[in-house]
Amino acid sequence: MRDGFATLDALTRGGAKQISPSPSCVPAFPSASARDWPAPLYAASVEGALPTACATWVDAERACAYSGKRLLTDDEWQRAAAGTPDGVPCFVYNGVAGPTGTWGCVSKLGLYDMVGNVWEWVVDASLGDEETSDVGLSGANSTPMVSPAWIRGGHYDDDTSPGVFAVNAPNDPSVRSSSVGFRCVR
Numbered sequence: 680m681r682d683g684f685a686t687l688d689a690l691t692r693g694g695a696k697q698i699s700p701s702p703s704c705v706p707a708f709p710s711a712s713a714r715d716w717p718a719p720l721y722a723a724s725v726e727g728a729l730p731t732a733c734a735t736w737v738d739a740e741r742a743c744a745y746s747g748k749r750l751l752t753d754d755e756w757q758r759a760a761a762g763t764p765d766g767v768p769c770f771v772y773n774g775v776a777g778p779t780g781t782w783g784c785v786s787k788l789g790l791y792d793m794v795g796n797v798w799e800w801v802v803d804a805s806l807g808d809e810e811t812s813d814v815g816l817s818g819a820n821s822t823p824m825v826s827p828a829w830i831r832g833g834h835y836d837d838d839t840s841p842g843v844f845a846v847n848a849p850n851d852p853s854v855r856s857s858s859v860g861f862r863c864v865r
Contacts, residue, residue, distance in 0.1 A: 687727040695721065697728060698742075701776035701797055701835075702857040704733030708742075722746040722863040724790075726780040730797045732860040736828040736852035739800045739861035748863035749802075753846075755864060756801045756831045760794065760843045762787030769794045769841070776835045776857070795841040797860040798830035803848065827852065834858035 698717070699708050709715035722742045724730070734742065743749050751759065763769055769784035769792075780791045793799075827849030833841020836858055840847075 685721075685723050685725055687725050690721075690723070690725060697731065699731050699733045700729035701732035701860060704855070704857055708734050708738045708855075716741065716745065720745040722748060722861075724779055724792075724862045726791060727778050729778055730776055730792065730860045732776065732797050732857050733855045734800070734859070734861060735855055736800050736850075738855075743861070743863035746863055748865050750800060750861060751864050752802045753829055753831065756793075756799065757843070759788055759790050760786050760832065763794050763843050765794075765842055774836050794832045794843060794845070796835055797832075797858050798834045798847060798856075799832050800859065800861040801829050801831050803827075803829050830859055 696706075696717075698706055698720075709717070720742060722731075722745075731742075739750055763784060763786045767782075769782060776796050779796070782792070782795070784792050784794060784796075786793050828851075829846060829848035830850055831846055832843075833845045
């Protein structure tokens with residue numbers, strides 16, 4: 680939902696369909712062409728739903744923008760993840776993503792699964808707005824060009840690195856992985 684908290688039941692009754700849930704990532708994110716994107720599209724982290732994954736950094740930016748939101752900056756992500764416990768219950772090395780809230784991993788702000796379910800794309804605030812949000816098009820194929828991207832938090836299939844301070848950077852922003860997702864903020 681755009682204006683508040685949503686439940687999986689309310690979204691399902693309203694006809695919402697999730698795009699690219701981990702680990703299957705089916706249905707996949709549409710092509711880069713905006714005309715191929717479903718309308719309306721809402722980005723939401725909802726308790727009980729699998730995290731969305733297999734989104735490139737550009738896919739994540741677009742999904743957030745179409746929801747009237749944006750990707751978190753690295754600093755915002757760290758503040759949102761503050762107070763998330765290390766280890767169990769937040770990280771259970773089980774080789775598969777779980778529905779949001781499954782592990783009981785909650786930050787001080789009440790956000791679920793900032794650690795250990797899927798890595799999350801963020802904007803590197805140190806690059807400045809111009810370099811991170813100016814997604815240009817170039818070449819005959821209109822390939823989006825963006826700065827190297829960061830992911831935070833860790834994922835379900837990594838037994839050593841998940842945590843509030845876990846960062847993986849730089850990454851190719853065109854990477855798609857069942858262990859990399861995103862969340863949006865207003």
